[in-house]
Structures are given as structure tokens and as C-alpha cells.
Amino acid sequence: MGIDLGLNHFRAIVAVADAGGFTAAAERLGLAQSSLSRAVHEVERRAGVRVFERTTRQVLLTSEGRELVALARHALDGVATSMNHFAGYLAGTRGSVTVATLPSLAATLLPGVVGAFHAHHPSVTLRIEDALSEEVTERVRCGAVDLAVTVPQGPVPGLRSGPLATDRFLVVVPPGHDLAGAASLRWADLAGHDMIAFDPTSSIRDHVERAMQATGTVPGQVMEARNVAAVAGLVAAGLGLSVVPALVLPLMQFAGLHPVLLEDPLVERSIRVLTDPRRPQATAVQAFVRALDERAAGGPPLPFGAAWSADDARVSGR
Numbered sequence: 001m002g003i004d005l006g007l008n009h010f011r012a013i014v015a016v017a018d019a020g021g022f023t024a025a026a027e028r029l030g031l032a033q034s035s036l037s038r039a040v041h042e043v044e045r046r047a048g049v050r051v052f053e054r055t056t057r058q059v060l061l062t063s064e065g066r067e068l069v070a071l072a073r074h075a076l077d078g079v080a081t082s083m084n085h086f087a088g089y090l091a092g093t094r095g096s097v098t099v100a101t102l103p104s105l106a107a108t109l110l111p112g113v114v115g116a117f118h119a120h121h122p123s124v125t126l127r128i129e130d131a132l133s134e135e136v137t138e139r140v141r142c143g144a145v146d147l148a149v150t151v152p153q154g155p156v157p158g159l160r161s162g163p164l165a166t167d168r169f170l171v172v173v174p175p176g177h178d179l180a181g182a183a184s185l186r187w188a189d190l191a192g193h194d195m196i197a198f199d200p201t202s203s204i205r206d207h208v209e210r211a212m213q214a215t216g217t218v219p220g221q222v223m224e225a226r227n228v229a230a231v232a233g234l235v236a237a238g239l240g241l242s243v244v245p246a247l248v249l250p251l252m253q254f255a256g257l258h259p260v261l262l263e264d265p266l267v268e269r270s271i272r273v274l275t276d277p278r279r280p281q282a283t284a285v286q287a288f289v290r291a292l293d294e295r296a297a298g299g300p301p302l303p304f305g306a307a308w309s310a311d312d313a314r315v316s317g318r
Contacts, residue, residue: 003047007079010072012039013051017069021059043068095284096125100145102203103130104228105271108247109165110149112299117291124284133203140274146285148274149292151203156274164296165271167246167306169207172257174238179260186264187215194220194240196231203269208243211267232257245269246305261305 019025026033044051051065101110106128114126129145136150140159173179198204223240225231228251235242236255249259273292296308
């Protein structure tokens with residue numbers, strides 16, 4: 001069976017060792033000298049060794065006492081560090097925040113928010129997990145992440161949903177294409193053109209198909225690709241046009257494509273913050289949601305075709 005000593009025992013012997021005597025140590029601890037003496041005697045009884053050699057003039061550590069006091073200092077330092085960490089967790093200056101989001105938003109919308117948050121909360125660990133829309137929502141439902149920044153493909157029962165930003169849909173065309181010089185186009189103008197479409201797992205695909213069906217737009221041949229870079233490369237190669245939301249454009253710059261606004265109708269997607277109201281939020285998570293809120297209320301303008309949500313529609317969804 002181990003030696004049963006607690007933090008008060010450790011504080012007692014460290015105080016006596018530092019002060020060099022019981023009287024001064026008792027004053028530092030705010031204890032009666034008799035209480036401190038009983039605590040040290042209890043340590044020696046439970047440890048089965050003498051911690052101090054007492055003379056009429058001084059109190060000295062024994063060899064066993066030096067070892068035990070060193071252990072006590074280590075234990076007390078560890079507890080102090082842990083409690084400071086916990087106090088920081090309660091204050092929101094420590095802890096972790098895990099955010100699920102779409103790959104395009106992880107690259108374009110979130111970096112500014114993350115940078116501003118990190119400047120004020122440098123000791124909070126941030127994890128950004130990018131995934132497809134349905135998977136992002138499911139990660140919030142199952143508690144794998146603290147919140148999501150995403151484009152829901154419909155109602156999200158059971159989750160709190162607050163608007164963050166919007167971006168409108170544009171068509172991207174390769175250099176030299178007949179439509180490259182247009183200031184804007186109608187959806188109907190895309191009829192008959194070959195298209196590079198995102199595959200059905202992408203939230204972009206659903207928006208585009210609904211808009212084409214609503215306007216009676218029938219494209220030519222349709223080729224599918226899953227990620228933004230592949231779509232951009234195929235368009236640049238002259239294999240078709242593609243319709244994308246504005247916040248995807250920065251990820252296509254390498255391909256030298258020309259974006260053209262789509263009108264009649266104007267189609268936007270709503271970028272929203274999802275949280276689970278059944279799960280209490282740690283203070284650091286609450287601080288990150290506030291950072292999103294502040295960014296939407298007064299952050300720098302978003303790229304062409306995108307905008308933060310209006311001030312009266314807050315991220316919290318309350």
C-alpha cells in the first residue's frame with residue numbers, strides 16, 4: 001500500500017524547508033505553530049522517515065527529507081499549473097475549439113476569423129476539419145465537433161442555425177471563350193453549352209441543378225468532377241463551363257478563368273453556423289462564435305460576389 005500524503009502535507013514540509021524553521025513557516029501559511037508541527041509529524045509518521053532534524057538552533061532536512069520535499073515541490077507545481085490551465089479554460093483563454101466546414105470555406109472564409117480569434121486567444125487550440133456538406137452537419141449532430149460553418153442542403157432539425165454570409169453563383173469560362181467578355185449572363189444563356197459539374201455529393205451541385213430546372217436551362221454534355229481544382233482544370237482545358245459560388249473563385253485563380261455574374265434569377269447560397277443547443281458550449285467555443293458574429297458585423301469585405309450577413313441576422317441564431 002502506498003504512502004498516503006495530501007497537498008496540505010506537502011505544503012507544510014515545503015514551507016518549513018523554505019523558512020528554515022516552524023515559527024516562520026507557520027506565519028507564512030497562516031497557521032498556528034502547533035498545527036504545523038502536527039502536520040509535519042503526520043508526514044513523518046505516514047512516510048516512516050524523519051523529514052527534519054531538529055536542534056535548539058535550527059531545523060535541517062534529512063537525506064530522506066530532501067527527497068520528499070523535492071517530490072512535494074514537483075507535485076505542488078503540477079497542481080498549480082493544472083489549476084491555472086483550468087482557470088484559463090473557464091475564462092475561455094485556454095481549451096480547444098473544433099470546427100467542421102466545407103473545403104472552400106476553410107480556405108477562403110475562415111482564415112480571417114481564425115486569425116483574429118487566435119490574436120486574442122493564443123492558447124486555445126483550433127482544429128478545422130473540412131468535409132462534404134452532409135458529413136459536416138452529421139459531425140455536429142454526433143458531437144464530434146463544437147460547431148460547423150457550412151451550407152445546409154435543407155432544414156437542419158434539432159440544430160441551431162445562424163446566418164454568417166452569402167455568396168452568389170457565377171459562371172466561369174476559359175480565356176478566349178465567346179462569353180468571357182460578358183458583364184453578366186442569364187441562366188438561360190448557358191443552354192446548350194457543355195458543363196463541368198461538381199459531383200452530387202457537393203452542396204454546389206444541388207443549387208445549380210435547381211436553378212437550371214427553374215429556368216428551363218438544358219446544358220450540352222455534362223462532365224463531373226469532385227474537387228475545385230479538378231473542375232477549374234477541366235474548364236481551363238476548354239472542356240466546358242462551370243457554375244460556382246463566389247467564395248470558390250479564389251481557389252480557381254491558378255487556372256486563369258473568367259468569372260461572369262449570373263442573373264435572371266440571381267441565385268445565392270446561405271453560409272450558416274450550426275451548433276447543437278443540447279450540448280453546453282465551453283467558454284472558448286462561445287468566444288469563437290462571438291468572433292464569427294463580430295466578423296459578420298464589422299469584418300473586411302468578402303471577395304467579389306460574397307457578403308457578410310446583415311447585422312440583424314446574427315450567427316448565434318437567437
